[in-house]
Amino acid sequence: MRKLSLIVSLLLPLVACDTAPPATEDSSAEPERGPLGKADAIGSCEDSEGGDFCGGPSGEGNCWCDDLCEDYGDCCSDKPAVCDDEPAPIDFCLQDDQCDSGFCDHTECLSNCPEGMFCPAVCWGQCGEPPEPEPSDCLASSDCGEGEFCEFESECGEGPVGTCVVTPEVCAEIYAPVCGCDAVTYGNACEASAAGVSVQTLGACPVEPGTCEGSCGGAGEGCWCDDLCEAYGDCCGDYEETCIAVDCEALVTAYEAETAAIRSCEDDAECGQVLTGTSCGCTRNWVARTDADIDLWDSLRDDALDASCDIGGISTCDCPPADGFVCNEGVCGWNYL
Numbered sequence: 001m002r003k004l005s006l007i008v009s010l011l012l013p014l015v016a017c018d019t020a021p022p023a024t025e026d027s028s029a030e031p032e033r034g035p036l037g038k039a040d041a042i043g044s045c046e047d048s049e050g051g052d053f054c055g056g057p058s059g060e061g062n063c064w065c066d067d068l069c070e071d072y073g074d075c076c077s078d079k080p081a082v083c084d085d086e087p088a089p090i091d092f093c094l095q096d097d098q099c100d101s102g103f104c105d106h107t108e109c110l111s112n113c114p115e116g117m118f119c120p121a122v123c124w125g126q127c128g129e130p131p132e133p134e135p136s137d138c139l140a141s142s143d144c145g146e147g148e149f150c151e152f153e154s155e156c157g158e159g160p161v162g163t164c165v166v167t168p169e170v171c172a173e174i175y176a177p178v179c180g181c182d183a184v185t186y187g188n189a190c191e192a193s194a195a196g197v198s199v200q201t202l203g204a205c206p207v208e209p210g211t212c213e214g215s216c217g218g219a220g221e222g223c224w225c226d227d228l229c230e231a232y233g234d235c236c237g238d239y240e241e242t243c244i245a246v247d248c249e250a251l252v253t254a255y256e257a258e259t260a261a262i263r264s265c266e267d268d269a270e271c272g273q274v275l276t277g278t279s280c281g282c283t284r285n286w287v288a289r290t291d292a293d294i295d296l297w298d299s300l301r302d303d304a305l306d307a308s309c310d311i312g313g314i315s316t317c318d319c320p321p322a323d324g325f326v327c328n329e330g331v332c333g334w335n336y337l
Helices: 002-018 079-083 189-194 239-243 248-263 295-306
Strands: 104-110 124-127 148-151 162-166 178-180 199-202 271-275 286-289 322-328 331-336
Touching (some): 248 295, 271 322, 271 331
Antiparallel strands (some): 322 331
């Protein structure tokens, strides 16, 4: 009887454990963490927008960036560099297929041994990005790949070997003319490259003597007669007089307006700048203010005279005596005696 009581007393605690209610889950508990292999640690401690995830889980993947990740064995591979200001661990390799990038850099012989030790029998490399391929030599653009042309640094392919370079798709709108190896002037070196042409010399191509007679709007004899030739510097010598019609009415109107502006005054003391050449000379020349800038007036006058436009002026050549200058009805002039 005593034996039976002893058995029952031993079983009671077991029955109590089995019948206890199950523990409720804590929704705020951390996700279950455990050791991750190098290949299983997915994610980064860097934020794509320039921040980081230090102190918590990575933004994407299953690795962590907090102080406990080393204990759990689930740190992101870049945690030391991003969060701890430590150099990123070296991915040692012996051959390219051991690297995700497919390139094992043996520029420097590295050691994966404990600090202070080195294995002379094996020279380890470091996984890195493959170097940019060296430009290919060429004799003509047909030797280059798609989207490339053969660029020569001198002599335009007459002897030296060129280099295959990428043909630019967009060029800055900067006017710095160059002469291409096709004897065409381009707005800048990039525009020449975009046309698949090497640069022969800086500056516009030399213009052969030619004429615009019968060629206005297009190519002349070894030169051009269109709206762009002044920008490219390849106009024929007679482009302006042959192809550009002078609007005398507009030119004279601008000249007269500038004349009125530089001669306007309010006080006698303002006047005193003689506009030489506006008459036969002496006191029949026009007078402007002493502070007036007459450069534009000179330019308009020269253009009008070159185009044989009638700009008027004083016709008499007598020289009446004058005593200085005067502002008469708002216009500078001579103070005739």
